[in-house]
Amino acid sequence: xxxxxxxxxxxxxxxxxxxxxxxxxxxxxxxxxxxxxxxxxxxxxxxxxxxxxxxxxxxxxxxxxxxxxxxxxxxxxxxxxxxxxxxxxxxxxxxxxxxxxxxxxxxxxxxxxxxxxxxxxxxxxxxxxxxxxxxxxxxxxxxxxxxxxxxxxxxxxxxxxxxxxxxxxxxxxxxxxxxxxxxxxxxxxxxxxxxxxxxxxxxxxxxxxxxxxxxxx
Numbered sequence: 001x002x003x004x005x006x007x008x009x010x011x012x013x014x015x016x017x018x019x020x021x022x023x024x025x026x027x028x029x030x031x032x033x034x035x036x037x038x039x040x041x042x043x044x045x046x047x048x049x050x051x052x053x054x055x056x057x058x059x060x061x062x063x064x065x066x067x068x069x070x071x072x073x074x075x076x077x078x079x080x081x082x083x084x085x086x087x088x089x090x091x092x093x094x095x096x097x098x099x100x101x102x103x104x105x106x107x108x109x110x111x112x113x114x115x116x117x118x119x120x121x122x123x124x125x126x127x128x129x130x131x132x133x134x135x136x137x138x139x140x141x142x143x144x145x146x147x148x149x150x151x152x153x154x155x156x157x158x159x160x161x162x163x164x165x166x167x168x169x170x171x172x173x174x175x176x177x178x179x180x181x182x183x184x185x186x187x188x189x190x191x192x193x194x195x196x197x198x199x200x201x202x203x204x205x206x207x208x209x210x211x212x213x214x215x216x217x
Contacts, residue, residue: 039088
């Protein structure tokens, strides 16, 4: 299932517009903050689908029957671009376990690329709800490889993907490779990819816009 958070009018549309705007993009702090805000909204929406239990809470005047999360999710992100989105979700799921994955496009001279995944740090995911954040779901290759690596060692109960912008091509690739059990939460969805696998109109390179340009040896 795919949830486009821009389908209903809300502040998410404003933040997505600013993320796309080449003039606003000059303000790196605002760019990171807008990604963080989208992460916060996604966390709130996902929280509605998690399991809760009732506990007795002692107040100064009595006892209240309160509903709390039965279990915290595991928040996973793909370095480095996913960090602002991840931080937004961590603001809400502030007791969650965390996982970090280093997956990036390793470009070749002919213009092609492969996904290089060199580092994974995470707790046990067995039977857990896992929320993976990556601001741009373009081809979907890095997310599919990440999910395959995580599922090779554990069997998560549920996997959610949170992104700012998704492409229809990437969404279909994830559905085809990972099945329909994975739920995708998008700030917005674009239909076009360039020959090099970048989303159009998209917003550019989220990692560079958040943290500065990079070189690749």
